[in-house]
Amino acid sequence: MTEYHLDDLLYLMARLRDPQSGCPWDIKQDYASIAPSTLEEAYEVVDAIEKEDFAHLKEELGDLLFQVIFYSQIGREEGRFTFDGIVSGLVAKLIRRHPHVFPDGSLHSRVDSRHALPDDVKARWEIIKQQERAEKGAQGALADVPLNLPALSRAAKLQKRAAVVGFDWEDIQGPIAKVREELLEVEEAIQAGDRAAIEEELGDLLFAAVNISRFLKLDPEQALRRANQKFEARFGYMEANVSKTMEDAGMDELNRLWDEAKQAL
Structure with a gap:
């Protein structure tokens, strides 16, 4: 070949x-x-x-x-x-962002001692990226977060950027309490029958849930993808084991099959 x-x-x-x-x-x-x-x-x-x-x-x-x-x-x-220009710019950026690996800013330079501690590396990374954003003329910490990111991923990135400049909860109890608060506001909006308010409050609830994932260092997009996959597998079990069709089966049978699926999958 x-x-x-x-x-x-x-x-x-x-x-x-x-x-x-x-x-x-x-x-x-x-x-x-x-x-x-x-x-x-x-x-x-x-x-x-x-x-x-x-x-x-x-x-x-x-x-x-x-x-x-x-x-x-x-x-x-x-x-x-050109493609060569893309590669050259990428290599230059990665060298610039990894001074703990390329100490004098050249591709073949090396660090004699052990690597910097992870916290030091992360802090340097954020400082360098802030400098790069400033050089590009980005106004504010959130200015260049891509609009076309999936909404959950973009929420996590916005929250992370805000946290870097000091706007963050002290611990995970803050986001947890916020989720409870936003859920109550969703229920109030539903009771009022205000669809615009329901959409707004539901968005706030999802945004607050993302904050929990960020504190736990979990990717909310990946977590939701896995939840989708789990639901698909369990629903498939129900379809394969229902006595009639899904449409004709009663809720008692569907609930029983769902419980079986949860045990099996």
Whole structure:
């Protein structure tokens, strides 16, 4: 089997985008039209990792890499940036962000003594990232948190940024109490029948729940994905064992099957 390399992939991408002999679909794409595929490919990588499907992880990583190659080809055509420029900028940024590994700011420099303590590394990382945001002209600690992140992930990132500058609960009891408070406010909004208020209070409740996950150093997006998977498995058990159809079965039978599923899965 022929072995291909990065240069071959860059050449292939240029051929696909060739105005005279390329692929009509690839030629008409732009940054915005590719973006949804990028998100999809990223999720497929995560899905393969969570399922420990390493046979497909290699393929999914290739699909994700292709997204970067696609963007870099468009950037080269427009004279904005190149793949080499992307790599160079990335290496420079990572060297800058890891002074505990590259002490004099060059790729081949090394630390003679042991690594800095984890807390020191984290503190330096945050300081460097704040400096980078300031250099980019970002106004405020929350200015460059991407709008298109999944809502749970974005909530966690917003809370983390706020905590870095000192706006945080003293301990986990604060977020726990906040969840209880927000749940009461959801119930009050439901009783009032105000749908706009219900949506607002429900959002506040979810945001408060994310704070608990952050204090516990858990990823709320991953926690919810696993809850979804658990629900799917248990619901599948019910569908496989119901005496009639799900629609025709009574709630007594469905509740019994759900309890069985909880014991089995």
